[in-house]
Amino acid sequence: MRQQRATAPRTKPAFLTRLTGPRQPVVTYTIIAICVVVFLLQWITGLSNGPVTSSLWYAGAYGYPTGSVQGASYEPWRMITTAFVHANILHIALNMYTLWIFGIVLEPMLGRTRYAVLFVLSAIAGSVGVYLLDSPVQPVVGASGAIFGMMAALLVIQRHLGGPITQLLVLVGINLVISFLPGFQIAWQAHVGGLVGGAIVGLIYMQTRARSRRPLQIVLLVALTVLLILLGSWHVFAG
Secondary structure, eight states: OHHHHHHSOOOOOHHHHHHHSTTSOHHHHHHHHHHHHHHHHHHHHOTTTOHHHHHHOBOGGGGSOTTTTTTOOOOTTHHHHGGGOOSSHHHHHHHHHHHHHHHHHHHHHHOHHHHHHHHHHHHHHHHHHHHHHSOTTOOBOOSHHHHHHHHHHHHHHHHHHTOOOHHHHHHHHHHHHHHTOTTSOOOHHHHHHHHHHHHHHHHHHHHTOSGGGHHHHHHHHHHHHHHHHHHTTHHHHTO
């Protein structure tokens, strides 16, 4: 009986099979789950300036040498962690809904690994936009920079595959215009940064679609990651 149990094929429960099947957007679900858990922790400890929020948000000061801007330390990992932090319930609800809409399209199209890379690089690019274009002491939170990157990547992919892009282009344009409206307290810098970063990632994916060009794809993605980190730490490396 022990031998039979050891050699018997292991099957997952039906609900796990449905959730983790090859066409299911597992990475999208995971990102949403992380954001919700982080938001609950923010809610418990204080949304605006609580320890969870302040330990994960991003501001340009965290890309400067330690202590050079209001005593802030050089903490480049915040360029990613800020994407999982949100300001209020409406903020996270809108971002997670938009993430889900684009995630269920992009993740099956790209595959889980490439989709996850797109999200991370778009989030970093959004933070780089904040670093280059916003005040270094203005903290920002939210996944919208990464989501704008997803929009831009889908736009590039659709354009290269010959799919319809008019509605998507209008949607991106409307959201970008809203980012600049006064009184909404929207970090348009993160949106612009994410838009540029996502477009570049989408272009890399399209130019290296052939299996024989996958090594080049990896090299280009690594190079883009290094470039974004250098841009987001310019004052540190410039001395």
